Amino acid sequence: MPNGDLNTFVGQRSVNGETVDVWQADVxxxxxxxxxxxxxxxxxxxxxxxxxLVAL
Incomplete structure (x- = not known):
């Protein structure tokens, strides 16, 4: 799991047909x-x- 002190969960999106969690770097x-x-x-x-821009 990402460090919740440094990153924020912002939602989900589909990547290559898979639903994934998206985390944003706070800094x-x-x-x-x-x-x-x-x-x-x-x-x-x-x-x-x-x-x-999305890098896979």
Whole structure:
């Protein structure tokens, strides 16, 4: 599990057909990571000025 003192759970999204949890880094609000049910990072999401880049 991500450290709740450093990251905030912001919801869920679908990545490659799998529903994953999305956590945002508190010190860098434009950066988030997606965790599968086994807590593996399956995607990194970077949002700048409303545009989103997803690294799988």
């Amino acid at each position: 860098h609000p434009g950066y988030a990571f997606c965790l599968s049910t086994d807590n593996s990072i399956v995607a990194i999401v970077i949002t700048i000025d409303g545009d989103e």
